Amino acid sequence: MEGDGTQDLKHCDRDDVSHLALDIGGSLIKMVYFSSSSGCSSDDQINGYLKDGFDVSSGTSNHRVLRRKLHFLKFETSKISECIKFISSKHLQYGDQDDKDLDSDKNIVKATGGGAFKFADLFKEKLGIILDKVDEMSCLVAGANFLLKAVNREAFTYMESQKDFVQIDHKDLYPYLLVNVGSGVSMIKVNGDNDFERVSGTSVGGGTFWGLGRLLTKCKSFDELLELSHQGNNRVIDMLVGDIYGGTDYSKVGLTSTTIASSFGKAISENKELDDYRPEDVARSLLRMISNNIGQIAYLNALRFGLKRIFFGGFFIRGHAYTMDTISVAVNFWSKGEAKALFLRHEGFLGALGAFMNYEKNGFTDIGHQFMQQPSANKSSTHSDVQDNGCIECRVEVRD
Numbered sequence: 001m002e003g004d005g006t007q008d009l010k011h012c013d014r015d016d017v018s019h020l021a022l023d024i025g026g027s028l029i030k031m032v033y034f035s036s037s038s039g040c041s042s043d044d045q046i047n048g049y050l051k052d053g054f055d056v057s058s059g060t061s062n063h064r065v066l067r068r069k070l071h072f073l074k075f076e077t078s079k080i081s082e083c084i085k086f087i088s089s090k091h092l093q094y095g096d097q098d099d100k101d102l103d104s105d106k107n108i109v110k111a112t113g114g115g116a117f118k119f120a121d122l123f124k125e126k127l128g129i130i131l132d133k134v135d136e137m138s139c140l141v142a143g144a145n146f147l148l149k150a151v152n153r154e155a156f157t158y159m160e161s162q163k164d165f166v167q168i169d170h171k172d173l174y175p176y177l178l179v180n181v182g183s184g185v186s187m188i189k190v191n192g193d194n195d196f197e198r199v200s201g202t203s204v205g206g207g208t209f210w211g212l213g214r215l216l217t218k219c220k221s222f223d224e225l226l227e228l229s230h231q232g233n234n235r236v237i238d239m240l241v242g243d244i245y246g247g248t249d250y251s252k253v254g255l256t257s258t259t260i261a262s263s264f265g266k267a268i269s270e271n272k273e274l275d276d277y278r279p280e281d282v283a284r285s286l287l288r289m290i291s292n293n294i295g296q297i298a299y300l301n302a303l304r305f306g307l308k309r310i311f312f313g314g315f316f317i318r319g320h321a322y323t324m325d326t327i328s329v330a331v332n333f334w335s336k337g338e339a340k341a342l343f344l345r346h347e348g349f350l351g352a353l354g355a356f357m358n359y360e361k362n363g364f365t366d367i368g369h370q371f372m373q374q375p376s377a378n379k380s381s382t383h384s385d386v387q388d389n390g391c392i393e394c395r396v397e398v399r400d
């Protein structure tokens with residue numbers, strides 16, 4: 001099961017959880033919450049880290065530094081009942097209320113994404129939760145700004161299989177373009193904290209890749225489709241410049257013979273049916289087409305506003321090498337090296353983190369400024385450092 005929360009449940013204390021925030025999207029439900037620091041990683045790591053944390057803030061009488069773990073989980077939106085079951089089993093809906101009263105109308109949970117509207121009644125009925133809706137775009141921006149400012153080694157470039165973390169200078173962060181590739185794609189010009197404009201979008205996004213991929217390859221899961229694309233060769237289906245130009249480059253306009261002239265173009269010129277193509281080649285071609293297109297539209301929007309840095313988020317990216325490589329090459333190619341594609345380790349959790357940050361406004365102060373990450377506490381995954389059911393150690397300064 002995707003984002004199977006039960007695994008997480010075994011490792012963490014049941015009751016000491018708080019600040020549940022949800023991002024209920026077209027494809028996935030993303031969940032972020034705090035727990036106390038026991039479980040999930042070795043005590044040595046935590047103690048070593050906390051020593052530093054407490055040292056830093058000693059001497060300020062009205063400040064407390066809490067050891068906390070931030071949990072990241074996802075569920076498929078179509079399996080929302082599993083998400084509800086998980087919340088219920090972990091008593092997450094009660095947050096840090098002292099009086100855990102099932103009928104209390106104080107069980108308010110910050111939530112963003114379209115599902116915060118669509119499923120509001122369901123959450124009320126099944127869990128007694130009132131979803132406090134927070135705007136999706138402002139959550140994406142808050143989540144991205146938070147990660148870029150507060151978490152070490154969050155942003156990286158990816159070119160030719162080489163991942164390079166980028167040190168972000170807080171004074172030189174804005175403006176940037178945030179491209180969130182979820183079911184659909186939103187492009188947001190970020191000017192500062194809570195200062196942004198959604199400048200573009202496209203319906204050709206992650207939902208398109210997964211939806212078309214499912215139909216064309218019969219894959220049963222998104223990860224299976226991604227794995228399949230690894231083994232494929234898109235040239236079997238894509239029409240290349242060389243296919244049109246008799247094997248040569250079209251050098252006058254800077255097109256090499258290996259450039260894709262028309263995605264899936266070969267499928268029209270051959271007397272073949274879908275079954276005659278290998279699913280891995282179809283998956284590869286599809287992934288390349290969609291990633292390329294997103295990279296190109298992102299670049300055009302960056303050009304529109306003179307932006308040099310484009311951060312890509314959303315679960316479509318999935319820390320997947322070929323996806324990131326294709327997007328990077330597209331941005332690099334079209335901008336002639338002027339603009340850079342950057343990726344985020346917590347790519348899929350921007351909205352949920354943004355909703356989580358919203359608790360700040362209700363007395364939970366300074367989380368954004370005092371949040372620190374313990375680098376090695378994440379569960380590893382085949383695609384990226386932080387993916388399903390990961391959790392990161394952090395310290396949070398709370399003003400009494």
Ligand SMILES: Nc1ncnc2c1ncn2[C@@H]1O[C@H](COP(=O)(O)OP(=O)(O)O)[C@@H](O)[C@H]1O
Pocket residue numbers: 002024025026027028029076113181182183184205206207208209210222223313314315316317318348
């Ligand atoms: N396990 C998964 N199941 C379904 N889609 C996934 C999965 N992992 C990554 N994806 C991709 O991520 C997209 C959803 O990204 P996300 O940022 O969560 O958007 P949304 O908020 O629209 O759900 C899917 O459309 C799909 O392309």
Ligand SMILES: CC(C)(COP(=O)(O)O)[C@@H](O)C(=O)NCCC(=O)O
Pocket residue numbers: 024025026027113114136181182183184185186200201202203
């Ligand atoms: C409607 C959405 C903001 C919803 O967000 P999502 O669940 O896809 O993350 C997004 O799908 C989107 O921006 N779609 C593109 C719409 C367009 O500009 O054409």
